[in-house]
Amino acid sequence: MKDLAEQPRDLDGNPVTPGLPMAMLAEVTHRCPLACPYCSNPVELVRAQSEISADDWGRVFRQAADLGVLQVHISGGEPGARRDLAQIVAHARDAGLYVNLITSGIGITRERLEELDRAGVDHVQLSLQGIRPDMADRISGHPGSWDKKMGFADWVTEIGFPLTINAVVHRQNMERLPDMLDLAERLGARRIEVATVQFHGWADLNRAALMPTREQAAFARQVVNDARVRLRGRMVIDFVPADHHAVYPKACMGGWGSTGLNVGPDGTVLPCHAAQSITWMQFENAQQRSLSDIWHLSDSFNAFRGTSWMPEPCASCERKTVDFGGCRCQAMALAGDARATDPVCSKSPLRAQVVARAEEDAAATTADFIYRRMKKGG
Amino acid sequence: MTPLIEAHDVPYLPRGVRLQGDRVRGIRVLQAPERAMQLDQIGEAILSELDGRRSMEAIVAGLAVRYKAPADQIAGDVRDFLSGLIERRMVFVKDTA
Numbered sequence: 001m002k003d004l005a006e007q008p009r010d011l012d013g014n015p016v017t018p019g020l021p022m023a024m025l026a027e028v029t030h031r032c033p034l035a036c037p038y039c040s041n042p043v044e045l046v047r048a049q050s051e052i053s054a055d056d057w058g059r060v061f062r063q064a065a066d067l068g069v070l071q072v073h074i075s076g077g078e079p080g081a082r083r084d085l086a087q088i089v090a091h092a093r094d095a096g097l098y099v100n101l102i103t104s105g106i107g108i109t110r111e112r113l114e115e116l117d118r119a120g121v122d123h124v125q126l127s128l129q130g131i132r133p134d135m136a137d138r139i140s141g142h143p144g145s146w147d148k149k150m151g152f153a154d155w156v157t158e159i160g161f162p163l164t165i166n167a168v169v170h171r172q173n174m175e176r177l178p179d180m181l182d183l184a185e186r187l188g189a190r191r192i193e194v195a196t197v198q199f200h201g202w203a204d205l206n207r208a209a210l211m212p213t214r215e216q217a218a219f220a221r222q223v224v225n226d227a228r229v230r231l232r233g234r235m236v237i238d239f240v241p242a243d244h245h246a247v248y249p250k251a252c253m254g255g256w257g258s259t260g261l262n263v264g265p266d267g268t269v270l271p272c273h274a275a276q277s278i279t280w281m282q283f284e285n286a287q288q289r290s291l292s293d294i295w296h297l298s299d300s301f302n303a304f305r306g307t308s309w310m311p312e313p314c315a316s317c318e319r320k321t322v323d324f325g326g327c328r329c330q331a332m333a334l335a336g337d338a339r340a341t342d343p344v345c346s347k348s349p350l351r352a353q354v355v356a357r358a359e360e361d362a363a364a365t366t367a368d369f370i371y372r373r374m375k376k377g378g
Numbered sequence: 379m380t381p382l383i384e385a386h387d388v389p390y391l392p393r394g395v396r397l398q399g400d401r402v403r404g405i406r407v408l409q410a411p412e413r414a415m416q417l418d419q420i421g422e423a424i425l426s427e428l429d430g431r432r433s434m435e436a437i438v439a440g441l442a443v444r445y446k447a448p449a450d451q452i453a454g455d456v457r458d459f460l461s462g463l464i465e466r467r468m469v470f471v472k473d474t475a
Contacts (some may be wrong), residue, residue, distance in 0.1 A: 020402065022414055068402040070414040098398075098409040123394045123411040162394035162411050190394075190467040191411060233382045236467050238412075 008296060011339070014308035018257065018296050020068035024097075025262040025273060028057065028074060028088055031081040033106045035141030035371035036129060038168060038203035038210055041077065042276045045374050046265040052287060054084040058091030060263055063291040065095040069261075075102035077265070080112070086119040093120030100125060102166070105152030106145055113155050124156050125164040125193075130172075131179045139173065141371040153187045164191040169220060170210040172367060177223050185235055194224060195240040200274040200329050202372045209369055211361035217242040244358040248319060249326025249342035256304035256328060261295065269294045271301055274329040278338045304328055309339060313347045381457050382464040383434055388472035389460050390430035395468050397425055410468045424456055430472065434460065 008016050030045040052060075061072065072092050079085050080103055092099045101116065102125045108116070126149065130136040136146040156163050165184040169177055177194065184192040196217070197203045197210050212220070224239045231237065243250050253260055253272050262270040267287040270276065276283065281303065284294045295301055303309070307320050314325040325331075326342020334343040335350055343350035383389060391397075395410040397417075406422045408415045417425065423445075427437045438456050442449040463469040 066402070068400075070398075070400060070407060070409065071412070073412075096398075096401075098396075098414065100412060122409070125412075160393055162392065164411055233464050233467075236465075 006297060008302045008305070010305055010309045011299070011303040012309050014306065016302055016305035016308070018301070018305060019259070021064075021259055021261050021295060022069065023071045023073065023260045024064045024069045025073045025075060025260065026057065026060070026088075026092075027076055027262065027264050027273070028079050028085070029077040029081050029265050030374070032076055032078040032104065032372075033081070033142055034078065034104050034129075034145060035373050036139065036168070036202075037141075037206040037369035037371055038170065038197040039372035040198070040201065040203075040273050041372065042274070043201050043205070044276070045077075046268075047374065050266040051082070052265070052267045054082075054087040054091060056267065056287065057088045058095070060267070060286045060291060061092045061095035061097055063286070064261075065097055067292050067295055069097065071098040071100060073100045073102055078104050078107055080104075080106070080108040086112070086115045089116055089119040089121055098122050103127070103152075104140070104145070105149045106142065108152065110155050113152075113159060117159050117161070121161065123164065124161045125166050126153055126156065128165050128167040128180060128183070131176045131183065135173060135176070139369075141369070141373075157188050162191075163187060163189045164193060165189045166193045166195065168195050168197060169212070170197040171212045171216060171362060172209065174212050174216040174220055177220055178227075181223070181227050181231075181235075181237070185231065189235060191236040191238065193238045193240070194220070196220065196242040198240070198274075198327075198330075199244075200277055200333060202370070204333060205370045207361045208364035208366050211244070211358055211364070212242050213362040214245050214359070216362075217245040243327075243330075243344045244354060246344065247346045249323050249330070249345045251323040252327035252329075252342075255324040257295075257301040258305070258324075261291075261301075263291075269298075271304075272329065275300070277329045278332045281338070304339070311339060311341065314341050317347065379461070382461045383457060383471055385435040385438075385453070386433050388430065388433050389437075389464075389469050390428050390472060391425070391468075392470040397422070408463075408468060410466070413466070413468070415468070420455065421459060424459055428469070 010016050030041050099121050100123045101121045104127050129139040133146040137143050167180045228237050257271050262273045267285045268283050269286050281300050283300050284298050310325050314320050328338045330342050331340040332338040341348045343354045398407055398409050400407050406417045438453045442452050
């Protein structure tokens with residue numbers, strides 16, 4: 001018998017039916033040697049002293065596996081900033097999860113990478129900020145990052161891990177996308193993820209320096225389409241286009257609270273990594289409540305489940321189960337209302353305004369960044 | 379689309395790709411970088427045959443005997459299924475040249 005009070009409901013009180021998550025992003029630390037101005041971490045970063053322990057992660061991983069999670073993405077910050085990373089990885093494998101390690105490659109020595117191999121890392125994803133030292137080091141705010149990354153990539157292939165290159169593209173590096181694809185191929189990557197900067201958090205602070213032009217967005221699309229044909233069977237290309245220039249919004253997270261969850265360095269459990277930008281929303285912590293309860297019963301996960309919460313034009317849109325109204329965090333950032341239709345959608349009343357602002361940012365002449373760094377002290 | 383595998387090629391699951399049971403959903407999945415793919419019985423039967431030694435041709439012959447089905451028909455299914463996975467880099471083909 002189900003307690004009526006425990007019927008999951010969306011933010012309007014409509015009953016919803018939670019599914020099961022497939023993937024979990026584990027941001028094991030926010031510490032990072034890089035300072036990329038589009039970092040997906042929240043602007044308010046979690047400090048080292050608030051990080052949960054490797055054993056805590058072990059408990060979270062076991063709960064995640066019991067809940068249906070098949071893959072964990074161990075990320076940060078730079079996960080290598082945790083000295084106990086191998087222990088965290090071993091806990092994830094012991095729980096039966098497939099382990100993707102998402103790293104900048106900075107701060108992990110060859111010996112540590114071998115240790116991570118023994119601990120059970122299944123797949124390594126290496127971030128790429130640009131091509132060649134001048135560009136990569138300036139964008140990452142870390143002198144020497146390029147050389148270290150290239151050395152790291154060699155170790156990855158020598159040890160034999162499958163490699164994915166994560167290339168983040170924006171106005172200041174989009175012209176070099178063909179070189180990034182060539183590099184990934186040369187490094188023997190099985191996959192490359194080409195992700196246009198998403199304008200949340202840090203990236204939103206740097207809109208004027210990062211927003212691609214419409215021509216660049218079209219160029220990137222063409223380069224990817226051509227490369228997919230040329231590299232068929234040799235390298236997979238996943239592409240996140242510039243949605244400010246698209247007709248429909250991205251189906252963020254494949255629907256809120258539907259297939260994935262994110263656990264932060266202090267154990268905070270989020271429906272997506274940017275969810276804390278929805279400032280009125282309360283989030284729960286895996287240190288206080290089981291992951292299963294948080295997934296099935298918490299207000300945050302249930303808020304935007306299903307389609308009943310949707311306003312117009314989403315409510316009567318035939319795409320409402322395709323893109324789920326788009327990104328809630330983008331609605332918050334651009335419309336000031338997390339439940340609004342994603343303002344990048346061509347059906348949104350705010351669309352014209354969003355495009356005008358994007359064009360204005362894209363035409364800006366500034367190249368200067370506000371780098372992602374922890375505030376001093378505290 | 380041209381198939382990405384010929385009869386004499388030897389297909390195998392590369393490092394980072396494995397068959398696994400999903401105890402929560404009660405299904406079999408193919409785990410790969412950033413992907414977990416649900417397998418039906420046919421998919422699982424094919425992938426269970428990949429041992430890194432036998433060619434696609436030999437695998438098809440084995441399946442035809444086991445499932446008492448015409449090899450021609452099985453050959454098409456196996457080639458299409460494996461081509462799809464090769465395209466996604468979830469199955470590799472051994473260089474036998």
